[in-house]
Amino acid sequence: MDAPLPASPARRRWLLNTGLGGAATLAGALGAGSLANLLNARPAFAADYKALVCVFLYGGNDGMNMIVPSDTSRYDAYAGVRRGLAIPQASLVPLAGIPYGLHPALGGLAGAWADGALAPVFNVGPLAQPLTKAQYRTAAPNSALLPGNLFSHSDQQILWETGSPDPLTRTGWGGRAAETLATLNPVISVAGTARYGSGLLQAPLVLPGPGATFGAYGLQPGDTWAPQLARKAAIDALYAQAQDADLADAYTGAQRNAFAMSARLAALVKTQPGDSGALPAIDAAFAPITAAGKITTGLGRQLYQLAKLIAGNATVQGSRQIFFASMGGFDTHGNQIVTGSPLEGDHARLLKELGDALGAFHAAMKALGLGGAVTAFTQSDFGRTFAPNNSAGTDHAWGNQHLVLGGAVKGGTSYGRYPELVLGGGDDVGQDSWELQGRWIPSTSVDQYAATLLGWFGASDSQLDTVLPNLRNFGAARRLGFL
């Protein structure tokens, strides 16, 4: 289905350069009226609702300890390199049917595995094209064969969020998908203004957590006292005025949009567990991470908010919605484990928060009968070095293991190719003695991972090529099969 918004680079350039009084912002050029009004004019999809939930793990999650091979020869190879960081084999959460186990802190996902709603995807990372070790080693500096600025947090976060090998890419693959597929709302983020949700024209809609007041005091639709109405009229006039700077036009567009969104969503955003407007099915699912009426973890609060927004589709509107949530703190250069106690430490704490929150979210979706309509997936800056450093931690690497979760997921099996556990081996970027740390060249690209998710979400092949321009470099292997 074609969207009236720009799909071709040429049309995008036209819009950016269009001489509307020199304004480089579409919203500003249109004058009064919010971007939301513009976008509401587009056709919505049919009634079957689908949602994608990106859970970004900032800092670089150590996938090698998140999911561990459990067959003897590979476990021994793993433990031989990981030494003090190795998770004891007997502690792994078994994944029936595949020779792998989860870090015990992810016990909250055991139910999803049993439901067939969970699948690992192995050795995923940013690539410009399929890449062999020989090509990596002989590539000239700044070669187009390689993604840019490997091993740098900010650049790799951008590559994952934008689905591009170029760290200068301005838009996220979530934002581009929302515009190309003409979803009613932009990407909705409950974790701040990440580039994942930025489109060419639209910023993501950033909402606060449960219990928060999402609105301007005194200027809500229900505030009808005369001096407040007069203030609102003045504010509206200030926001309707064309500005003399592009950043100011972007600002006023965002302000008008915020008021419109607040009018629609404020009540839904505010509901907390146990409130009269709360859904018992969601509250019950999140009960294991609720104490004294409040969700106990940051990701838990974010996913509770998303569960409400999904269930509240009649208010949020739209039949296709992309969401963004995140956790931070995964950059475990040190104290990844507690020396002598590999099941304790920062990584275990982070994985527990992740597993419990995702487990609650999955239970909520099932209880609402939306299990097959919602797919959650992890992303992260990069995996971490297979070999530990001297600070009980690991350093920046590349290809990583990820998880996809939802009723539509073809779970119970694994996808992608698990790396060969040999330092300096065929999958490790390193060769010389001083660089044998186990940084895996990805065997699956972010493009393929995203294309599989978006294909399920409703994107046609040509829309996939628009949102993920590098996808064509991966030939026929654009759907990985987990959806």
Add this chain to the structure above:
Amino acid sequence: MNPAETTANAARRVAVLAVTAATLAACGGGSSGGASDATTMPLATATPVSVRDAVRLADQASFGPTEALIAAIRAQGPAAWIGAQMGLSVSRYSSGRGGEVHQYAVKDGDFCADKGSNCWRDWSSTEPLVWDFYRNAVSQPDQLRQRVAFALQQIVVVNNLEVSGTYGFRLYYNNLLDNAFGNYRQVLKKVALSPVMGDFLNNANNDKAAPNENFARELLQLFSIGTCELDSDGRLKGGACSATYGNDTVRAYAYALTGWTYPAGGATAWGCWPAGMNCRYYGGDMVPVAAYHDSAERKLLAGVTVAAGSAAPAALEAVLDSLMAHPNIAPFIGKQLIQHLVSSNPSPAYVARVAAAFGSGRFGSIGSGQKGDLAATVAAVLLDAEARGDTVARSGGKLREPAQMFAGVLRALNGRTDGDALSWWWGDSLREHVFRPPSVFNFYPPDYPVPGTSLVGPAFGIHGANAALERLNYLTYLLDRGGSSASADVPGAVGTVVDLSAFTADAADAAALVDRLSVLALGQALPAAPRDQVIQAVAWWTDKTDPTYWQTQRVKAAAYLVFGAPNYQVQR
């Protein structure tokens, strides 16, 4: 950029250079003698500073205009005012407790057991420093230094999320205040030797046997040269990103930076580990430990090599030499200073002029002549034609970041604060809780792309629908709800309040009141159509609608609308 420099702007630029020379020779800020700017300009008589230009400078070089500050800038002229600012004594941070928090050696004891309910706050957290930050920002005279230090702390970032110890952060940020007009090499050296940074990015106790790369990587990527090779105007060399360094270079720097431990003085119940290293302690610079320092020859950037057999201090000097010699450092740091003070999207020519000042260490007669001179660089940022004058290009300006907005409104309205409400409440709400950025990548990246434009807007990286409305709610809090009263829990508390009494005298004439506040906040009146609506909203309050408080209500309404206006929220 200003498309064509007007005669007036050119004359003004010349004028400020002339005034600079005279003023700063008197302050001792640079060698005596006349202007020695390489692009020798003829001297001309000074033209008077407009209100608009004075307000622009106040937004760029202080935490915001006050009526008194506007008058002072107009009286002295920008260059003289900047010179005077650079000569003021430093308002350092002094709040919070001491190093005893890292000297507690009682087995099975609890340091906080006898320290009351504010133990973590006063001994471990940066909360006491937030009080100092906002007190300084709103009320202290050395405004430019406070602004520059705020910019520096967003480049060489540490945070109180992952490491704690109030006394250590106090030293760290006081170093930035002390060196704000010194040399950037000294800033980097104090950062590299800081035990807070050493703890935060794992260079404390970094061991040659398996060096942790965290500090080395971010030193290159964020604190000095960045990941892409740059021309002197800040643009990518060759128009695309050529990597400045590869992983092997990061490892070389990591090895060169091994062999430092905390200064002596710390203690724990279990002794200090690893053997040969000191306990965690932030009370001074890190000290070298030869046994942990890698002494192989290491090739660094810019043709600098760490000689085989070098000790840790010599290796650190080589590291700093290599970064200061790198062609990237001047545009990389210069452009970010422009972004923090003046504009998110400076023209390449503006960046080149500021980079030249960083590189030569001089701007006019300001500066020592040593590369990295921050006084020269800051003067170049503020006295450039693109920063001065009444008009700004469409690509100019920056979204006023939350900390700047909190302080700016308080300053303009003769307010005062102890900072208490601006941290866990408003700081967290608008995602700029000072001293607690989420990571070493600061609150937002310098290149955050603003959708719907071709520009970057770093502060948009923490903006969104919720923040959009919360900015207005901050004004409601301050104006309609009286801000915060002094808390008995905060030493020397004054709350967070404004004082509208200076403005109620003008309340009888709604248009005059609105214009007075607009001139204060914007340096000019609002555009005609919204100005009318604002005056109407203000004029609703009369002695009929509120016999007792109508004048104050008028000031509140006017202030809400002027400071809530996009014209204020996006500084230009």
